[in-house]
Amino acid sequence: xxxxxxxxxxxxxxxxxxxxxxxxxxxxxxxxxxxxxxxxxxxxxxxxxxxxxxxxxxxxxxxxxxxxxxxxxxxxxxxxxxxxxxxxxxxxxxxxxxxxxxxxxxxxxxxxxxxxxxxxxxxxxxxxxxxxxxxxxxxxxxxxxxxxxxxxxxxxxxxxxxxxxxxxxxxxxxxxxxxxxxxxxx
Amino acid sequence: xxxxxxxxxxxxxxxxxxxxxxxxxxxxxxxxxxxxxxxxxxxxxxxxxxxxxxxxxxxxxxxxxxxxxxxxxxxxxxxxxxxxxxxxxxxxxxxxxxxxxxxxxxxxxxxxxxxxxxxxxxxxxxxxxxxxxxxxxxxxxxxxxxxxxxxxxxxxxxxxxxxxxxxxxxxxxxxxxxxxxxxxxxxxxxxxxxxxxxxxxxxxxxxxxxxxxxxxxxxxxxxxxxxxxxxxxxxxxxxxxxxxxxxxxxxxxxxxxxxxxxxxxxxxxxxxxxxxxxxxxxxxxxxxxxxxxxxxxxxxxxxxxxxxxxxxxxxxxxxxxxxxxxxxxxxxxxxxxxxxxxxxxxxxxxxxxxxxxxxxxxxxxxxxxxxxxxxxxxxxxxxxxxxxxxxxxxxxxxxxxxxxxxxxxxxxxxxxxxxxxxxxxxxxxxxxxxxxxxxxxxxxxxxxxxxxxxxxxxxxxxxxxxxxxxxxxxxxxxxxxxxxxxxxxxxxxxxxxxxxxxxxxxxxxxxxxxxxxxxxxxxxxxxxxxxxxxxxxxxxxxxxxxxxxxxxxxxxxxxxxxxxxxxxxx
Numbered sequence: 115x116x117x118x119x120x121x122x123x124x125x126x127x128x129x130x131x132x133x134x135x136x137x138x139x140x141x142x143x144x145x146x147x148x149x150x151x152x153x154x155x156x157x158x159x160x161x162x163x164x165x166x167x168x169x170x171x172x173x174x175x176x177x178x179x180x181x182x183x184x185x186x187x188x189x190x191x192x193x194x195x196x197x198x199x200x201x202x203x204x205x206x207x208x209x210x211x212x213x214x215x216x217x218x219x220x221x222x223x224x225x226x227x228x229x230x231x232x233x234x235x236x237x238x239x240x241x242x243x244x245x246x247x248x249x250x251x252x253x254x255x256x257x258x259x260x261x262x263x264x265x266x267x268x269x270x271x272x273x274x275x276x277x278x279x280x281x282x283x284x285x286x287x288x289x290x291x292x293x294x295x296x297x298x299x300x
Numbered sequence: 301x302x303x304x305x306x307x308x309x310x311x312x313x314x315x316x317x318x319x320x321x322x323x324x325x326x327x328x329x330x331x332x333x334x335x336x337x338x339x340x341x342x343x344x345x346x347x348x349x350x351x352x353x354x355x356x357x358x359x360x361x362x363x364x365x366x367x368x369x370x371x372x373x374x375x376x377x378x379x380x381x382x383x384x385x386x387x388x389x390x391x392x393x394x395x396x397x398x399x400x401x402x403x404x405x406x407x408x409x410x411x412x413x414x415x416x417x418x419x420x421x422x423x424x425x426x427x428x429x430x431x432x433x434x435x436x437x438x439x440x441x442x443x444x445x446x447x448x449x450x451x452x453x454x455x456x457x458x459x460x461x462x463x464x465x466x467x468x469x470x471x472x473x474x475x476x477x478x479x480x481x482x483x484x485x486x487x488x489x490x491x492x493x494x495x496x497x498x499x500x501x502x503x504x505x506x507x508x509x510x511x512x513x514x515x516x517x518x519x520x521x522x523x524x525x526x527x528x529x530x531x532x533x534x535x536x537x538x539x540x541x542x543x544x545x546x547x548x549x550x551x552x553x554x555x556x557x558x559x560x561x562x563x564x565x566x567x568x569x570x571x572x573x574x575x576x577x578x579x580x581x582x583x584x585x586x587x588x589x590x591x592x593x594x595x596x597x598x599x600x601x602x603x604x605x606x607x608x609x610x611x612x613x614x615x616x617x618x619x620x621x622x623x624x625x626x627x628x629x630x631x632x633x634x635x636x637x638x639x640x641x642x643x644x645x646x647x648x649x650x651x652x653x654x655x656x657x658x659x660x661x662x663x664x665x666x667x668x669x670x671x672x673x674x675x676x677x678x679x680x681x682x683x684x685x686x687x688x689x690x691x692x693x694x695x696x697x698x699x700x701x702x703x704x705x706x707x708x709x710x711x712x713x714x715x716x717x718x719x720x721x722x723x724x725x726x727x728x729x730x731x732x733x734x735x736x737x738x739x740x741x742x743x744x745x746x747x748x749x750x751x752x753x754x755x756x757x758x759x760x761x762x763x764x765x766x767x768x769x770x771x772x773x774x775x776x777x778x779x780x781x782x783x784x785x786x787x788x789x790x791x792x793x794x795x796x797x798x799x800x801x802x803x804x805x806x807x808x809x810x811x812x813x814x815x816x817x818x819x820x821x822x823x824x825x826x827x828x829x830x831x832x833x834x835x836x837x838x839x840x841x842x843x844x845x846x847x848x849x850x851x852x853x854x855x856x857x858x859x860x861x862x863x864x865x866x867x868x869x870x
Contacts, residue, residue: 131490131491131494139425142425142426163490163494180622180626183621183622186621186622187620187622189450192494292621293622
């Protein structure tokens with residue numbers, strides 16, 4: 115039993131078959147352990163038959179390991195990788211709809227957007243909608259600043275992440291070979 | 301060849317060599333059941349109609365466990381399907397290969413809360429190895445082939461296939477496919493190719509084998525722990541015997557490992573865990589090397605994971621990588637099929653001996669159980685069964701004290717001889733499972749050990765054993781109480797026997813009679829012996845009700861969470 119019970123943020127990247135029911139099979143393993151998924155992003159990869167799910171969860175190390183092991187046993191799961199913060203890049207897209215009824219307020223918001231390299235993607239007489247790409251510290255900082263103007267709506271895509279350098283999720287490891295047996299047929 | 305999908309299903313079952321199906325018909329599965337008559341499949345596949353879908357699920361499971369083949373179970377949609385769930389979970393927890401086939405409402409009624417509609421693939425997700433809803437007639441044959449391939453592969457387990465009714469009526473082209481190609485077509489084949497899996501069992505890592513051999517050389521007090529994985533792995537038991545005899549070290553077993561090491565073998569210390577023997581549990585606390593093969597260190601074995609075999613290096617041999625370090629932190633592991641790993645170990649393992657260590661381990665003897673006048677003592681019952689069946693019977697159990705007594709006192713000598721719900725602990729499992737075992741092993745005596753509580757749960761299956769003349773001998777350990785719960789209340793809950801008294805009907809002998817089954821009530825050992833002899837002789841289902849003392853206990857007992865040598869009952 116892993117004795118480390120400290121809860122921390124873990125980013126998991128999972129390659130799965132692009133089919134109905136697969137996402138619920140994957141997410142079930144988190145709820146079974148009593149963990150709430152902090153963020154989940156899913157979309158197809160360069161191969162339309164394969165989807166990549168990026169999951170962020172607050173969990174202890176031992177449980178994360180076990181969830182990854184259980185994931186690897188599912189037939190529609192092709193690869194599972196934990197993306198460590200110092201060896202990976204993580205980004206999410208956040209849309210902020212902010213109250214902006216007067217011109218000077220609007221200007222002030224645009225200035226903030228420029229500092230954060232966010233883009234203005236919609237404007238009306240009463241509001242501005244900003245799009246920001248970044249990790250959670252950047253998104254939170256921006257949110258804090260915009261709160262004073264009044265945030266009407268906010269949406270996040272969920273974090274997506276990749277390992278730095280030329281390594282890929284498909285690289286063979288001993289552990290991966292060992293898991294071939296768990297799924298082995300005949 | 302053009303045929304209806306209902307017939308495709310039957311052809312696929314024949315492809316797999318299926319000769320027996322346990323099940324219960326209903327509205328949505330009618331097309332499939334019609335095939336038994338319409339195209340005469342009843343002559344090739346024997347269908348056993350149970351009293352309840354749960355009975356069918358346990359029967360298919362018992363059939364699978366006792367024969368090593370894949371069990372097959374049919375049920376209709378809605379309640380038919382949900383009635384299977386306890387049986388599916390029971391099979392899942394003990395890695396038993398069963399293919400469950402249910403039908404769902406037609407495509408146009410799916411998702412509309414239609415009559416007898418339920419999302420059984422969703423419900424069974426956490427308790428199956430694989431589940432699939434078939435909505436495309438062209439996929440059916442591949443899905444059935446994949447279901448069997450998955451159920452029996454790697455670590456075996458149950459698979460559920462749900463077919464919408466209109467698919468069963470659709471006509472498709474059916475071409476037979478050789479077994480060797482079964483998992484390379486269709487969805488599974490595509491998934492396996494994508495994940496670069498191949499169909500052969502990968503070889504265990506030879507360096508891992510050598511490392512274990514090294515560890516054995518350094519060990520002075522090794523202990524072997526065998527679990528159900530050695531039972532499930534084809535051909536592993538002879539290799540296992542070769543291994544532990546050459547190692548010449550004590551061998552203990554989980555309940556699921558019963559039969560891997562003959563119960564009367566001089567190296568066998570008995571079962572380990574909550575109701576394990578003194579020798580086994582004390583050996584676990586004192587050993588310096590624990591070689592665990594095909595077990596998962598459940599909370600009934602490693603009662604306190606932190607303190608389990610704390611003086612030992614723990615080596616875990618398993619086919620399922622996800623079991624490594626799940627419950628108990630290990631020092632080394634080998635991933636592979638038990639038979640192959642043991643073969644490789646046997647190639648290089650020199651003969652060992654540990655006389656002092658063995659002497660110490662086997663110096664711990666079990667205490668004699670007290671006998672109560674006018675009542676049968678549980679070990680007497682099991683010793684009589686052992687004697688009269690020459691230790692060759694298949695023993696199917698329910699769950700509770702009788703299950704532990706059966707595991708402790710019957711000397712199992714081969715895999716598939718003890719049929720018990722070890723992982724899930726399903727009361728009501730026994731009768732169905734015993735029927736399945738008897739159908740799969742008509743030449744063996746099958747004894748169903750049960751308690752008065754467990755038996756009442758699914759005793760309706762007496763109708764099935766009588767109708768098909770499946771000669772199961774049911775032995776009820778009747779102590780008029782839920783004995784195992786009462787034992788905990790006796791020891792831990794200040795003798796407050798909350799809701800465990802079963803001082804009520806039915807009269808089991810009269811009940812058996814109502815089903816057309818002969819029964820006897822006994823309270824002495826000679827009476828029991830005579831009744832059992834008559835039962836074995838009769839070649840008919842038979843029921844023997846044994847009067848057991850209400851406060852008879854399962855000895856020894858180590859409470860949950862305690863250290864393995866912390867006996868509550870000596």
